[in-house]
Structure formats: C-alpha cells, structure tokens
Amino acid sequence: MTEVYIPSCLRPIDSTGLKNLSEQGKANPETIKTLKSKTVLEGQFKNLNYIRGLDPIIVDEPPGLLGEDTAPNPSEMALLSLGSCLSVGIQANATARGIPLHKLEIELEGDINITAVWGTGDIDPNKLLGVREVRAFFTIEADCSKEELEDLVQHATKWSPVANTYINKVPVKPHLVS
Template sequence: MTKTATATVATPLRPISKDGLIALAEKAKANPNVIKSLPVTTVCEGQFRNLTYVRDLPAHVIDEPPSLLGEDTAPNPSEAVLASLGSCLSVGIHANATMRGITLTKLELHLEGDINITGVWGIGDLSEKRLGFTDIRVKVDIEGDASREELDALVAHSNIWSPVANTLRNPVSVEVGLA
C-alpha cells in the first residue's frame, strides 16, 4: 500500500488473465464430463516426515509437531488439508473476481478446524468417536473495488464451487490397500 497526503492507494493483486479464464471456461463447457486423475507420490523419510511429489515440483513436506512426536519441520496432514482448502477458496475467489470485473487489493483467508486427535492414528483412545475435522471455520479478509454485498456474493459463490470444500462436505470413496 502506498500512502499519500490525501489518500491510501491499494495495490491490486497480481492479475489473472481474463481471456485465459474465458478460454478455460469454454473448454470446460465443451466437454463437461471430463474426469482427471491427479497422481501424487508420498515417501516417508523417517519418523513422521513425509515428502509428497506432485508433477515435477519440489517435494511438498508434511511432518508432525513435537507434541505428536514429529520434528516440526512442516505442516501436519490436517494442517495441510486446511491449507489446501484455503488455497482452493482463494483461487476461486480471485478467478471469480476477475470474471466479475472486480480488482482485489487484499485476499487473506484465516482457517481453523476442530479435530479430536486422541485416537492418534488408531493406537490411542479407540473408543467410538468421529474421526477427522468436525468443524472448519473460514474467515475471508478481502478488499477490492466492490461493495461489501458484492464481495460477500463473490465469496459465497466461490465456496459453492470449490473442489476442495466440496470434497470435505460430500462423501468420497477412498480405497487404501497394498501396491
């Protein structure tokens, strides 16, 4: 932000190509039933530190905090879920703002999730309980050249269409077995 004698000027976020978004939307509309598989590989380095490889990117590190016997070198798996949700919502909000002609100058998402960890991966308290997050709260701190009502509608629309939010909201088949 730049402050002048009379006003504060907000710097827009790095823009997204609206033409690129339109082309992407048209491609999706032309073939709405495409399902894409997203392969990743996770390798345990030792203790609870894991390296996950996606495309040709450097390894994405996941670890546990010392309270869960990790080395505290990276987010734990549950924190990574919240990070994925926050990033997915942010991408959707920014893309939809661009399509609606809204220039954003601030987009921060603050996430918090409630989780019972007493089962500690099936070796702790094994009494019946809900596993995983029971509640997730997301607060979006957003600024741009739109009214509060327009920004609220933008966030609500992006939440409805977020793939990660819907993965968390809806049942999904998960198969785990030996290779």
Template structure:
C-alpha cells in the first residue's frame, strides 16, 4: 500500500466517523473436530480445522486459539506497517512472534472444572523490526499501533458477547 492509498482509506473512514461495519464468518462443522469458516465470498478457510495431536486432533491445521493469535499478529503487523508509512518510516523487515499461555485441563468445560482461568492467561508479542528509525521511535510506533489495534482492543477490553440458539425452523 502506498502513502496515497493509505490517505484515501483514512479519508473514507473520516467521511462518516459513526459508520459501523459488521464482519461475518459462518463456521460449519464437518464432523469430529473439523470446521470450515466462510468469510465474505472467499473460499472456505480450514483455519480452525484441528486440535493438536493428543487433544482429539490430528495436528493438520491451527486450532481456534492459535487462529486468534494469528489474527492478533496480523492486525498488529498491518497496523505497524500503516503507521510507519504514515510517519515516513521505511520498514525493511517485520516479524511478530505471538505466544500465549493456556491451561488445557478445563478446556470446553469437559475436564477439571475447579476454578481457574479459562482461555489465555497471558499473551506475549515480540516485534522484530528492521526500519530506519531510532529504538525510541519504533517503541512509540508499536505502542501507538497496539492502542489502535481492533484485535488487540477486543482482547484487552471487555466485549459484549451474545451467543444464542438460532430460531427454530418450520419443516
């Protein structure tokens, strides 16, 4: 993306600051622990197809928790690139290592149900960036990116989650 293209995207967003876009994904279970995810008009994504070996899976694709880490890494990466471009900081290379700690003993509510953190306990992101800027400027760039990242904020801030049974269909 060029600086001009970035400016156009930003201008469109500023045209209606109250606009809210709804993103959608349809997940279809294929049996056992295999799913396909349908997003926009893209081909089905087997992103969350499988669990690791030893956890009812075959380790052929990322599991749901790993896909969440990939979403965070991707969102931060695009945010770092966009903000570096806006600030005139050329990036030669960028790699994010994202890892999280999770207690698997109570996963899905089917194991040890004694009180403990359900889901990630800690998420760590290490940003390895080669760019024409000082360490202080790069640290500020990363801090700014995290502050404005939709995925980072979804993980960091309480989000209303509404999960309900679909209405009955008439046969």
C-alpha cells in the first residue's frame, strides 16, 4: 500500500451543517433520495462513469482480467466506496461527539471469487458471486479513549449506507431500454 502524506490536524466538517442535516433526517425519516449514474463503454473493458456534473470516473480491469489497467476495476471501486463511506461516517460521528480526529486511515481487504468470469466461466447455479467477506482495519488518532474509538467505528459501520449495501440484500432490476 502506498504511503500518503496526512497533515497532523484533519480539516474539520461544519458541525452546524451536520446538526442541521441530522435534524432534517429526524424530521423526515421516510425521505428517499434517488442516486443516478451513467456508464459508457469506451472499449475493451474501460468505462467512463458520469455522476452529477463531475468529470467522468474511469473504471477498468487489470491485465489479468483482460483490461488496460488504467483505473480500479468495478469490485475495487465498490471497496473504495465502502472505505470512503466509513471514513465519512467516522468523521461525522466524531464531530457529533466532539472528538477531534488527527488521523484516519482505513485499509480494506475483500475476498471475491472471479471464476464465473462475468457469466462466461464456471456458472454453477449454486455459486455465490460477489465479495464474500470484507475486513476493515482502522488506524485512528483522536483525543479520546480506545473504547470510545471502538464504539465510534462500530456505530459508523452500522449506519454506513455502503456497508449496508454489502450487508443487506439489494435487488438489482435490469431493464433493456433499446
């Protein structure tokens, strides 16, 4: 894993804004937001992914999976989405609890069986696809006890939308448009 420079003090989030978001959630607990993205195949296995008005996010496969190795593959993107979601949750909950964070790093490992090769390989109908287990390793430096950090990590994981996407069954409903 590549070492990354982390400043000694992490940039805080707006605690008033967080409190306002929290109050909105409590006042409207049934609110559902629809997220949208568009994926356009460039060629081979390289895809350009568009979200909101942001620059495209590239997703590719490594050479061992016949890609050009220009970007993370879809499963790696799901893993890094989980890491980012857990990080956001820890930062939000640390802020809500008045815990200043000095360092937050999350290393994730996910086990996946890829022998089905997108439905062209071993397609035993009893095969379980997707990531089977994720291990998350948290390195956190903060002004609180280890017990408080453990509670913070457990709470953020329990309420992480992406962690819950891994944990809970989510129906995927394909529709051919044209």
